Amino acid sequence: MSQYKLSHLQLLETEAIHVMREVAAEFERPTLMFSGGKDSVVMLRLAEKAFRPARLPFPLLNVDTGHNFPELNDFRDRRAEALGAKLIVRTVEDALEKGIATQVPGEISRNRLQIPTLLAAIEEFEFDAALGGARRDEEKARAKERFFSFRDEFGQWEPKRQRPELWNIYNGRVHPGQNMRVFPLSNWTEMDVWEYIKLEELELPSIYYAHDRDVVRRGGQWLPVNDLQPPKEGEEVQNLRVRVRTIGDIMTTGCIESEATTIDDIIAEVSAARVTERGGRADDKVSESSMEDRKREGYF
Amino acid sequence: MTTTNTQLLRFTTAGSVDDGKSTLIGRLLHDSKSIFEDQWDSLQKSADLAGGSEVNLANLTDGLRSEREQGITIDVAYRYFATPKRKFIIADTPGHVQYTRNMVTGASTANMALVLIDARNGVVEQSKRHAYISSLLGIPHMVVCINKMDLVDYNEERFREIREEFYEFVPHLEIRDITFIPISALKGDNVVSDSENMPWYHGPTLLSHLEDVYIASDxxxxxxxxxxxxxxxxxxxxxxxxxxxxxxxxxxxxxxxxEIGILPSGTRSKVKAIHEAGGSVEEAFCPQSVSIELEHDIDISRGDTLTTMENLPYTTKDHDAHLCWMHEKPLVLGKKYLIKHGARSTKVVFRELHSKVDVQTLEEKFEVTEMKLNDLGRVKFRTMAPLVYDAYKKNRYVGGFVIIDEATNDTVAAGMLRSPEKAQPVPEFTDYMI
Incomplete structure (x- = not known):
């Protein structure tokens, strides 16, 4: 009975849709974190499929670090508008001004500063669930993440107190003030995401594709040069054909040299890659536990 | 959706602390080229810091700081790798006795259980426990890897002895398909490539078995x-x-x-349209996520079950189930908990502790006085609203449930429903009522 078979992508899709509907059914005020990055583009398509022909039953939320790639923000706004979805943007800049977030001297990346900004947004809108596009294959502290990841009143993740998840049953109960981070793409790999983007012909921000950009070599990476990040003395600015593999803070997201201008090129490149996707992100390299530490504090 | 026809196999690894489970996973990832340079570098860095010791592949899966400090796996870790034939999800569960909870969790979604046995020690209690839990959770396939063959001189006799030992225990299990493979995770024998050290073994390597085992009928x-x-x-x-x-x-x-029935309300209607992820379809099947339109305007809400009219599920408030207790606070008879089954959440009270399985000897013990963390047993309970279900044995995704403590919202137990003791009256269906 070969017609009753699902491919691995269809299985992952069906699982993700189940999780999204569970969120819509069990929570009062859910939101979907949408940055415009490739994982959140997949999330948005899955949400569309989970609820059509109705509109999305939750608003989109983005924490803008002020260090986002401009291409990314344009794309984010355009997609939200096309879907008729409500988009809420909260900025790190604003959080800094209000004193919710404080910069540590010497800190270049705003990755850490996203945490208090996000927590404040969750509090402001009283979100009890936030859907995110994180995947377990990204990083080993994520390998133990649940689909429904419970956060206490301080937004903290306690790895030893996670709720067991069995079959397709998720416990979404929270008390007021607590919330749940929900990760429908938990079981997807980077390759699955790319294959799905290809299959669904999803549009992506242009920076995922090869383009010419001014970069400097720093810390073993090609970093983009721009107003926020001028070249340091002695650094040689080069104009290279590059693309990004993952999108984080513009200050710390390394570009890779690439000629990949189509989705097929990218898939070929990803299959041949010998470095993990987050390998280009300096924020993960601080210590072996840096992701775990950020997650404990409330990172998504 | 027209896509590549790559299948997905989910398997759980179970092994005692020193059986080399993490080493085996590391080996699968490494030899199937699913481990990346930066992961390798970071492993190397940890090894260098530890004083120039050998790279520990276990550091790939044991991601939490306390795990690295204690050198143990605390929680279920999920790992992913792919070959051109299949994609794999490994639920790596710890083997310590106190972590039955995690083993049950990892097993709940697996197609296959990978049981590791140390060739020097043979079938120990822990291997039996893993096999038993896999069987209880209804995993259809099992592969028993007799590991550390290098430490018993790749001796065929030893492999046969252990296989015989395991077979003696098999009548206690309800697993359709069991395969035995002699391996050395550390040296790589029969993991990805054939072993030159065991010419007497003619079966598949572990990886080729994982790639070829027939799962379409699961x-x-x-x-x-x-x-x-x-x-x-x-x-x-x-x-x-x-x-x-x-x-x-x-x-x-x-x-x-x-024609479909709606339970527990006992109404019926006809399927007007089916929508799945790819669009509208004429037919849909398990485990697709769908949205179904019916011919009649019936009041149906979350928690109700749509069912075929031919073979009806049980609809009852009194239940008998296997239970795994997962919380530090033991079960309290007479206390009101929440049960989540399918999309239904309702209150539940445990009436009777029927029996408990001694996880060391796997003997069933009666006259049970308590159910505490990592206990496995059989209980009787009553729910406020009726549950619509089949026996877990018949259908994993229709017979499983979790128990939640309302005060803390913690998930405190998971269970597998058995057929109810009392014969069930066939519900009468009303036509198209509002």
């Missing part, structure tokens, strides 16, 4: 069941009266035009 395609998860109501001019009953099909198939 899903239950009989007797349509779908718990209604969410009702899609666009409330727009275009879709004014639209109601899509959304959910994941937990068993069977459903076609447009099929």
């Amino acid at each position: 899903w239950n395609l009989k007797d349509f069941r779908m718990p209604v998860q969410y009702v899609i109501r666009p409330l727009t001019d275009e879709y004014h009266d639209y109601r899509g009953f959304a959910g994941q099909i937990t068993a069977g198939r459903v076609k447009v035009g099929d």
Whole structure:
């Protein structure tokens, strides 16, 4: 009975849709974190499929670090508008001004500063669930993440107190003030995401594709040069054909040299890659536990 | 959706602390080229810091700081790798006695259990426990890897001895398919490539077995069941009266035009349209997430079950189930908990502790006085609202449930429903009522 078979992508899709509907059914005020990055583009398509022909039953939320790639923000706004979805943007800049977030001297990346900004947004809108596009294959502290990841009143993740998840049953109960981070793409790999983007012909921000950009070599990476990040003395600015593999803070997201201008090129490149996707992100390299530490504090 | 026909195999690894489980996973990832340079570098860095010791592949899976400090796996870790033939999800569960909870969790979604046995020690209690839990959780396939063959001189006799020992225990299990493979995870024998050290073994390597084991029939395609998860109501001019009953099909198939029953209310209708991820379809099947429109305007809400009219599920408030207690606070008889089954959450009271399985000897013990963390047993309970279900043995996704403590919201137990003791009256269905 070969017609009753699902491919691995269809299985992952069906699982993700189940999780999204569970969120819509069990929570009062859910939101979907949408940055415009490739994982959140997949999330948005899955949400569309989970609820059509109705509109999305939750608003989109983005924490803008002020260090986002401009291409990314344009794309984010355009997609939200096309879907008729409500988009809420909260900025790190604003959080800094209000004193919710404080910069540590010497800190270049705003990755850490996203945490208090996000927590404040969750509090402001009283979100009890936030859907995110994180995947377990990204990083080993994520390998133990649940689909429904419970956060206490301080937004903290306690790895030893996670709720067991069995079959397709998720416990979404929270008390007021607590919330749940929900990760429908938990079981997807980077390759699955790319294959799905290809299959669904999803549009992506242009920076995922090869383009010419001014970069400097720093810390073993090609970093983009721009107003926020001028070249340091002695650094040689080069104009290279590059693309990004993952999108984080513009200050710390390394570009890779690439000629990949189509989705097929990218898939070929990803299959041949010998470095993990987050390998280009300096924020993960601080210590072996840096992701775990950020997650404990409330990172998504 | 037209896509590559890569299948997905989910397996769980179970092994004692020193059976080399993490080493085996590391080996699978490494030899199938699923480990990346930066991961390798970071492992190397940890090894260098530890004083120039050998790279520990276990550091790939044991991601939490306390795990690295204690050198143990605390929680279920999920790992992913792919070969051109299949994609794999490994639920790596710890083997310590106190972590039965995690083993049960990892097993709940697996197609296959990978049981590791140390060739020097043979079948120890822990291997039996892993096999027993896999069987209890209804995993259809099992592969028993006799590991550390290098430490017993790749001796065929030893392999046969252990296999015989394991077979003696098999009658206690309900597993369809068991395969034995002699391996050395550390040296790589029979993991990805054939072993030159064991010419007497003619079976598949572990990886080729993982790639080839037949899993297409693992899903239950009989007797349509779908718990209604969410009702899609666009409330727009275009879709004014639209109601899509959304959910994941937990068993069977459903076609447009099929007559279906709605339980526990006991109403019935016909399927008008089926929408799945790819669009509208004539037929859908387990485990697709779908949205179903019915011919009649019936009051159906989250928690109700759509079912075939041919073979009805049980609809009852009194239950008998296997239970794994997962919380530090033991079960309290007479206390009100919440049960989540399918899309239904309702209150539940445990009435009787029927028996408990000694996880060391696997003997069933009666006159049970308590159920505490990591206990496995059988209980009787009553729910406030009726549950609509099949026995877990018949259908994993229709017979499983979790127990939640309302005060803390912690998930405190997971269970597998058995057929109810009392014969069930066949519900009478009313036509198309509102």
